[in-house]
Amino acid sequence: MTARAVESWTLEPMNVFVHEAQVRLVLLMxxxxxxxxxxxxxxxxxxxxxxxxxxxxxxxxxxxxxQLRQPPFAALNHQGERHGIFLGGFTTGRGPVVALVVYDLDVSSLGLVQLFFEQFAEELRAASPKAPVPKQVLAADFERELTDSLNTLFGR
Amino acid sequence: MADDIKTLSTQLAQDPHSLVFLRLGELLRRKGQLDAAHRVARTGLERHPHNSDAHDLYARILADKHDYERAFDEWDMALRIAPNHTGALKGLAFLYFKVGDITQAEAHLEEARGVAPDDESIAQAIALVRGAVRAPAPAPAPADAAQPVAPTPAPPLRASTPAPEPMAEPTVPLEEARVFAGLEGAQEGLLLLDLAGRVLGGALKDPHGQDVTEAVAAYLAGVSQEAARTAKLLGLGSWSGLSAEGPTGHVYLTPPRADALLLVVRDRAVPLGRLAILAQRASHMARRWLEQQA
Amino acid sequence: MTATTGYGRALDLITRVRGVRGAMLVAGDDGLVVAEQLMEGIRGSAVAALAASLANRLRRAMDVAGVGGPMFWHLQGDQGALLVVPAASAMLVVAVTDADVNVGLVRLELLRAAEAVG
Structure with a gap:
């Protein structure tokens, strides 16, 4: 399975999570x-x-x-017939991070994803750069940064 | 017979180093007093470790107690001491027959007949084995009470054993069957595999007789990993077994070593507790077999 | 310890057995906690997720072996055990126990609880 990281500190925790929760896709953003x-x-x-x-x-x-005057949702889950989609957010030293996870219901479950997602978040927090470098993402730079990210992610 | 036992016991008490334990042990065995026979034979064997008859007696008692693995060892030892020991040859033949290895069973019996051509029991055993070849499924051999036409699990087989022409195709590769030789169901309800789901030995058939070895092995690798992880994460320590009741059968899964997995399947008539004992025995044999392969 | 009333009664009978550290009802498909009565230190979410995952894998293997899905299973560790009975409603009745628990007794209570929760 292909795994690539723009920010290398995310790679090991992500690989562990994929292995433990036996999920098909993960996207960290x-x-x-x-x-x-x-x-x-x-x-x-x-x-x-x-x-x-x-x-x-x-x-x-x-x-x-x-609008409901509630704190932001920690996670969302959508369960289809064969796959589940899990979307969760947490904070790291680098700032807020969102994880999108897709899992096969034959192989994994929401319970497993939730269980190991907690550990995933903790490991990412521990691995993230301690002093975040605030970086203003300008609209003009967004497209170029995304392209750069994709080049890194797919080795192009 | 009770008087004989009493007399022999007295003789043995008077001279603990005599060979009278051989007759006493056999009498007790025939009478079904297996625990007493076991004690007598073991004590005698400790005093006469190089006596092939002592090993033969001990093996017969173990076979009666269905401890085929150790029975095999004892008969094997008897043959190492006395290569023409007909009792041991018959014993091993029985064990091979029991696991469906007809070729080896017949080879051992033929060797015994070569040593004792006038022994009627050997000729009968050969007829029985050949009859089983013609029958679709060999039934367990009715072991002669005095001299069981023998059982045993199969570690190193004697290289000198002549292999006659096979009369029937074995249902599984010979080496695979030998992992569990001597155990009931070695070719239909015992499976040894590595952690990647590759079959190392044994075979599995579903209730309809269909071979499901490879398919079950593929699924079991995942079960084993999940069992190990569950035990670890829930603080249950190292997992030693996973037993389950199904509507038509019971299963027991255990890791004989960290790099292997053993499955025992039996129908519901076999209680889970007994299945666990059988699995432990098979696990021991599997461990030994794995060590021999290293 | 938390459990909704009806389920709580079913779990009570299990946790009364000596050596039982906790009992749970778990959604078999999702691996989520439905009800639980656990001693301190046992993570219900972990028990639920792992028990359900193992149950699903075991069911597939047993189906292929031709003996049908498990009606009771027992994972034995050197420091404890996990005993599970699937209920009719796709739920699992789960007990976490000491290693030397009376397995027969726990099994009976699990079966009763499974019947009670339907």
Whole structure:
């Protein structure tokens, strides 16, 4: 299974999570959709779509929670017939991170994903750079950064 | 017979180093007093470790107690001491017959007949074995009470054993069957595999007689990993076994070593507790077999 | 310890057996906790997720072996054990126990609980 990281500190925890929770796909990104790492994706276009959709969903649910005067949702799960989609957010030394996880119901379960997601978040927190480097992502830079990320993620 | 036992016991008490334990042990065995026979034979064997008849007696008692693995060892030892020991040859033949290794069973019996051509029991045993070849499924051999036409699990077989022309194709490769030689169900309800799901020995058939060895092995690797992880993460320590009741059968899964997995399957008539004992025995044999392969 | 009333009664009978550290009802498909009565230190979410995962794998292997899905299973460790009975409603009744627990007794209570929760 392919696993690549734009930010190398994410790679080991992600590989452990994939192995333990036996999930098919993982995409780690910032809430703005900037990709940090991926596992299991074979096409760049899928990463782009997933990152954009994941970020949008997190933004939408955060807004719903805000309207309800509730803290942001920690995680969302959608269970289909054969696959489950899990989207969860947590904070690291680098800043907030969002993880999109796709799992086969034959192989894994929501319970397993949740169980090892907690550990995943903890390991990422421990591995993340301790002093975050605040970096303003300008709209003009976004497209170039995304392209750079994809090049790294797919070794192009 | 009780008087004989009493007399022999007295003689043995008077001269513990005499060979009278051989007759006493055999009498007790025939009478079904297996624990007493076991004690007598073991004590005698400790005093006469190089006596082939002592090993033969001990093996017969072990076979009666269904401890085929150790019985094999004892008969094997008897043959090492006395290569023409007909009792040991018959014993080993019985064990091979029991696991369906007809070729080896017949080879041992033929060797015994070469040593004792007038022994009627050997001729009968050969007829029985050949009859089993014609029958679709060999039934367990009715062991003669006095001289069981023998059982045993198979570690190193004697290289000198002549292999006659096979009369029937074995249902599984010979080496695989030998992992569990001497245990019931070695070719239909015992399976040894590595952690990647590759079959190392044994075979498995479903209730309809269909061979499901490879398919089950493929699934078991995942079960084993999950069992190990579950035990570890839940603080249960190292897992030693996983038993399960199904509607039509019971299964027992155990790791004989860290790099292997053993499955025992039996129908529901076999209680889980007994299945666990059988699995322990098979696990011991599997461990030994794995060590021999190293 | 938490358990909704009806389920709580079913779990009570299991946890009364000497050597039982906790009992749970688990959604078999999801591996999520439905109800639990656990001693301190036992992570219900971990028990639920792992028991369900192992149950699913075991069921597949047993189906292929031709003996049917498990009606009771027992994972034995040197420091404890996990005993599970699937209930009709795709739930699992789970007990976490000491290693030397009376397995027969726990099995009986698990079967009763499975019947009670339907």
């Amino acid at each position: 910032t809430p703005a959709g900037q990709v940090l790492a991926q596992s299991g994706f074979s096409r760049a276009v899928d990463v782009m779509s997933a990152a954009a959709l994941g970020a949008a969903i997190m933004a939408s649910t955060a807004e719903i929670a805000k």
